[in-house]
Amino acid sequence: MRKVIVTQRFFDEASMEYLRSNHCDVTIAKLPPGKADGEVPEAVLREWLQGAAGWIVGHARVTRDLLLALPDLKIVSRRGVGYERVDVAAVRELGRVATIAAGGNDATVADQTIGMMLALGRRFREGQAGINRGSWAIPLGTDLYRKTVGVIGLGRIGRAVVKRLAAFDCKILVHAPRQDAELAARLGFEYAALDTILAQSDYVTLHAPLTPQTRFLIRQETIRLMKPTAFVINTARGGLVEDRDLLHALENKELAGAGLDVFMSESDPSYQHVTQELASMPNVIAQPHSGASTREGLDRTNMIAARCVVAVLNGMNPPSECIVADGREVRSAVAL
Incomplete structure (x- = not known):
C-alpha cells in the first residue's frame, strides 16, 4: 500500500475509493477549524507527510526544504490549477512530479x-x-x-x-x-x-x-x-x-x-x-477564494488529482495538460 495524504477538505468518497482500489492507503489531514493547508506550519506538514508517496494539496507552499525533508514523496498533486506556490525547479531537480487538476474547475x-x-x-x-x-x-x-x-x-x-x-x-x-x-x-x-x-x-x-x-x-x-x-x-x-x-x-x-x-x-x-x-x-x-468550490467542481478536481497520483505511483504519465514539473528523467540520468 502506498501512503497518500490529502490536505484538503471536501474530498469525496468516489475519489477516495479510486485511490484505495489502486493500492493507496489514504489519510485526510485534520485541518484546524476555518484554516486551509496554506496556513499550516511547514513543520506540521512535514509530520503529516512523513512516509507519504503522494500528496494531494491545496494552497500549501511546496518548498525545496519541505521536499528535501520528504524523500519518499514522489508526486505533489494540486487540487486546483494554479501552481505559483510550488517550487517547480526544486520538484524537477529532486526527481519528483508536480501536477494540477487541469480542466476540472x-x-x-x-x-x-x-x-x-x-x-x-x-x-x-x-x-x-x-x-x-x-x-x-x-x-x-x-x-x-x-x-x-x-x-x-x-x-x-x-x-x-x-x-x-x-x-x-x-x-x-x-x-x-x-x-x-x-x-x-x-x-x-x-x-x-x-x-x-x-x-x-x-x-x-x-x-x-x-x-x-x-x-x-x-x-x-x-x-x-x-x-x-x-x-x-x-x-x-x-x-x-x-x-x-x-x-x-x-x-x-x-x-x-x-x-x-x-x-x-x-x-x-x-x-x-x-x-x-x-x-x-x-x-x-x-468571496473567500471559493470559485472552484461546488460539489460538482470539487468532485471533478478530486478525481483528476487522484488519477495523477495513481499514474505516477504506477510509473505512468499523468495527462500532459496536468503536468507542471516532471523530474523523473532527471533522477534517472543522475542514477546512470
Missing part, C-alpha cells in the same frame, strides 16, 4: 464570474440590504446584455467565460499573449490591446496567471484608463490587482464596483484590513 469558476457580473450590475447586494432595513427602494442597475466585456487571459477558464458571455450578446474583447484568429472567429471575440480593453469595457474580468509581468495589472495607473461605470472581476489570483488602489478607486467613485474571489491578503497579511474594507462596501461582491 473551468465551468465552476466561469459560472462564478458570470454570477458576479450579474450581481454587481443588478446591485443584488444593495437591494437585499435595503429589504433587511425595511426599505423597498429600488437600486437602479445595469444590464450585462450587449455590454462590452474585457477578458484578460484566455486559458481554459477565460475561454469558458467567453462562451457564456456570447449568450448575452456581449462585445467581447480579449487580451492574451498569443492570438488565434480561428478561435476568435469561432467563439465570437476580438483581440485588443490592454489599454483599449480597459478604456472601452463595461466589465473587466481577469483570468491570467500571476507572473512578474501580470502582478498588479490593475493598479492606479491602469484604473485611470477605465470608465467610472466599469466593474472589475478577479476570480483568478490575488496579486493581479493592487487591492489598495482598487479600494481607493471605489471609495472615490472611479469605478462602479468589483467582484473579488481572491485577495492580496491571502499572501500578504498586511493587506488584511484592505480586504475587510473592500468586503464591507455595498458595491463589492467578496
